[in-house]
Amino acid sequence: GPAVVFDLSGSFQTHNLETAPNETTECSKDELWNMFELMYTMRRMEITCDNEYKARNIRGFCHLYDGQEAVATGILQALDEKDSYITSYRCHCIALARGGSVKQVVAELFGFEDGMTKGKGGSMHFYNKKHNFYGGQGIVGAQVPVGAGLAFANKYNTPPGERMPVAIGCYGDGAANQGQIWEAANMASLWKLPMIFCIENNQYGMGTSIDRHSSHSDYYKMGNHIPGVRIDGMNVLAVREGMRFVKDYCASGQGPMYVEMMTYRYHGHSMSDPGTTYRNREEIAFTRSTRDPLEFVKKCLVDAEFATPDELKEAEKRIRKDVQQQVMEAKESAKPSMDSLFEDIFAKDLVSRSGSEFPPHIRMPDYAKSFWIDGKPE
Amino acid sequence: GPAVVFDLSGSFQTHNLETAPNETTECSKDELWNMFELMYTMRRMEITCDNEYKARNIRGFCHLYDGQEAVATGILQALDEKDSYITSYRCHCIALARGGSVKQVVAELFGFEDGMTKGKGGSMHFYNKKHNFYGGQGIVGAQVPVGAGLAFANKYNTPPGERMPVAIGCYGDGAANQGQIWEAANMASLWKLPMIFCIENNQYGMGTSIDRHSSHSDYYKMGNHIPGVRIDGMNVLAVREGMRFVKDYCASGQGPMYVEMMTYRYHGHSMSDPGTTYRNREEIAFTRSTRDPLEFVKKCLVDAEFATPDELKEAEKRIRKDVQQQVMEAKESAKPSMDSLFEDIFAKDLVSRSGSEFPPHIRMPDYAKSFWIDGKPE
């Protein structure tokens, strides 16, 4: 079908730039449907995680992404799989979109063998190297220099002058003042790395609002001399269009760019946080009713006559069922074997990726139960 | 005698500021003489250190400050002793000016008991709490958040609304991209700490010139939204006048400020660096002949008719002799006692400052030679 042109005016602010993202964007029916379906799957998956956590099937931390779906979805549409993606602990949905399935994500949270990291990682540790997804990082800020390293490798591996795959490092407003981010930005700028510093500004780092943790709250300007773009992160079309602009800039060797995504987190920070002590319920309700990224994409679909409300209801039902189905499958998965405890300490080989090298001895709490490579104590 | 007005036009650049330092400054004969004498003592002390190092009387690192004398001197004139000072390993001259003597500095470098830190610290570790001098830091960048903590304490201890003593943290152009500096700046700005972030831009971090280690080389703008001033760091009067402005801003509760001092280091980075592989001799010679801070202050003295060339020669001779004399005295000092090895691990008491608390056991390489608080092994 023919693409429709959508208006994006007011969706962008720029810093230190002479050009800017387009204020309109073309989108086809398929494209928009895909975005909607992905976003709705994300939403349902996260809500399911919430329930499963409350049913005590998930342990430890569990950071949900609902409210922010348009950010990852728009980014993923603008980039391709040669571009590297790294983010924080709030990573379920990116794992899903970068080669994972609901089943793999949820099975991981259940601590099962079929989990994306075989029950070893849990909520904060999803990775998919084949799909250029590098996590998943439990330490605030740490993924950003690492992301700059992904960009470094992209540059290293591209013949000079050619367009480079980019790398994006996503982090929160709370993380944004971590010094190592500045250190990475300095190197990225100095060495013209194709690196996108992407701040998902959901207004809070845990219970602290941006005005209380950041002396500079125009995050897209935090790169100082490094150019930046602020994007309406609740509008998936704006995110996609804005990120095309950003990718283009970075891929062509002009250096890194800062991006600030204006977004919102619906849930509390993690499961122990009700999320309602440091912000009031009205604020959450107001955002949900006026800026919800899913409602927005649905409205776009209807306005463009790509879908009828009934078709959308139908699709939602289908997706809900699919998510449910996959969660059921995840529950059928087995617990990881005890032997797996000894695996994956060391890699054996980068090329064949043929599994683990074992250290000669892995001490266990009870010494007698230790692992010895030749089966017996020294 | 009457003060003379000196022209400072062209000595300052500002960032994010509506006001600026005065473009003229008044200075009396006494004041200018004092600055000259301090600076010349610094110069002679550092040159002596160079010689003593070459004579193998000084070990380890030894970072000299010659070329940069106007920076510390001007700062010290603008601040008073209630203001806290912290700097990097390049700290001999500040130790001298903040309550120390040539003898104490040099004796320390000799590793003697009369040294400012009794032979425990060496070149990088001078302190003088009574005079609000806090080092001396061997780790690049680390003194800056610590400096912000000094400012924090000043604010903590001042009744709200009153003028606060300030704190200055000095660091190099090479250190300037350390992430912890940004972290400190964010907090200083958020909490309106009376903190001066002072970059002594001597153009190189070891063998790396600023364009190769910093993507942003206007260091006075590196605070982003934080105001900044660039000052001619070879002109002691400009430093003094500029720092008066900066101090006034910070002390009054408006928050921190960035300062960039344009200066130059004559010696290599430390004693193992000839300092001539990454910059050519012409550059050094040119700076010495056109921008030398001592020549400048001497010229001011003569121009203002505060001194005749002969008087200056006389004074230089006197100071040279005095430095020599103090170095001789330093050489008479004794080596620290072996018992001192066990002292100063723990403080006993903040109030009386009554010496060390001893741990029950201090293991020595030979166990039998260990320290036991009750004199015998357990």
Next chain:
Amino acid sequence: TQVAVREAINAAIDEEMERDESVFILGEEVAQYQGAYKVTKGLYEKYGDKRVIDTPITEMGFTGLAIGAAYKDLRPIVEFMTMNFSMQAMDQVINSAAKQYYMSAGDLACPIVFRGPNGFSAGTAAQHSQCFGAWYSSVPGLKVVSPYSSEDAKGLMKAAIRDPNPVVVLEHELMYGVSFPMSEEAMSKDFVIPIGQAKIEIAGSDVTLISFSKTVGLCLEAAEALKGEGISAEVINLRSLRPLDRKTIIASAKKTGRVVCVEQGWPQCGICSEIAAILMETDAFNYLDAPMERVTGADVPMPYAVDLENASLPQVEDVLAAVRRTTYRKLAA
């Protein structure tokens, strides 16, 4: 009275803040949110934002800042949301705090407390489960304490705050909610536990169990079980990891002749290793009837899945197995 460890720590901080204007606390979420684990509950209301301070998530920066404040004789308490994040600030803790008094030959003291939950929790995986007992305890110039019970928690925290030196307090998340009886004495505002002294939780004669933090509880459980087997276990709660109470360790080893050490951290170069070395280099060696056994965390990054996690952590059976091995000869004799 029964008091949870969380409340004991809270009381210690509260009392010391009340006693001394120079004490303040800073860290992520310590003020308005009352602490990620609610340890600082009520302090913000009571002392306000001058003395209870929410920081940005910048560990290296705020640690350095607190150290600077300590140089000027304020007494900061730095909360790390967990000790894992203190790794970002490691250089400041070691190089600017621990070594400072020595480097300045006694001119600059650094009266500061670094505290937070240490070691494993439940299902938080590899980056959020590290024990820093061994690392911090190896550094001269630091003091390191690690409470087990509520009395420990209160007394050691108060001692840490009053100490004119940098003190690391290694708490345990899973102990915050656990209640212990607290003596009248321990409830008082003057209750301080001297740093550097271990506590003999139970006296015994056949074997010495040594541990710190949560795993002291494991030793107590094991001791109880051993009673049934006719083995009398002495349980030592180290309380301080630096200075280590070598005297108490050695005396107990001499008395029982058999030692089992327990910790949750990785085995290599751990606290248990150090105790082995102490037993080797002192008189205690001559009294050993069997080699020391250690029970430690598995030598792997912490896995997430519950069974793997359990297998990676010392359990009572592991302690019992070690005790049985070490007492085997005697029982057989």
Next chain:
Amino acid sequence: TQVAVREAINAAIDEEMERDESVFILGEEVAQYQGAYKVTKGLYEKYGDKRVIDTPITEMGFTGLAIGAAYKDLRPIVEFMTMNFSMQAMDQVINSAAKQYYMSAGDLACPIVFRGPNGFSAGTAAQHSQCFGAWYSSVPGLKVVSPYSSEDAKGLMKAAIRDPNPVVVLEHELMYGVSFPMSEEAMSKDFVIPIGQAKIEIAGSDVTLISFSKTVGLCLEAAEALKGEGISAEVINLRSLRPLDRKTIIASAKKTGRVVCVEQGWPQCGICSEIAAILMETDAFNYLDAPMERVTGADVPMPYAVDLENASLPQVEDVLAAVRRTTYRKLAA
């Protein structure tokens, strides 16, 4: 041929860079200045600024950046000007590199080398003299090696670069200029020393001296002196601190019955402590004729003055004193 340790490391890096395009080196002053200690001499001229990279003085940042590059199968060599500065990057080394393969269940390997001079130098005082052997060696997921001689330096460096895992190489500034004979084999481009294997520098029968890095030299000196006293010392150069070569340690302890460990680092929870624990928990214990002795750095931050510094570091006499204590009984018998 006589080769200095500095040249041996340089050759190893050069050969591996030649062999594998994915190898590059970054750090402060490694390129144009040729390294603060000239270890990277000639590499910048040969490989250019794509592969020999001067970084800003931002350890946390460039360490993280190198780790990211390693995730994508490049093979970075990170030079820390000294290992002391790796403390600023500690979180990245431990949490992003060491634990990564495990956390990702084998999906993300991290083939990276962290290297630099470790431990004391001459007159560099407390902040520039720390030994990180114990800390790094305690971390599962890391490999840690520490060369003594030129052969060690070359073979271990090449092994480290080829390894698909993060490897920490602890060098020693005062060894860079020391020359050692190098065998034909060691001069070859294929010379690789397997990580995890200790080297018996001298076989002996009366006492085992165990060390790593510079203090292996001390043990060799001591062994020579002991010869004159009729004591035959076996000297073990650990080479790897993780995995530790428990087999070689245990076999030697069984053979000689007497063990003296030597390291420059602080005593508590050190490498010597770990060896004590190994001797305790294995069969070796039954063969000990005397308790293990350790000779370690003094338990103080390193002072500057030369006499104090010397007193803080193991000297030959300290090793000899420990050996004499441990062999006392035998000699007296």
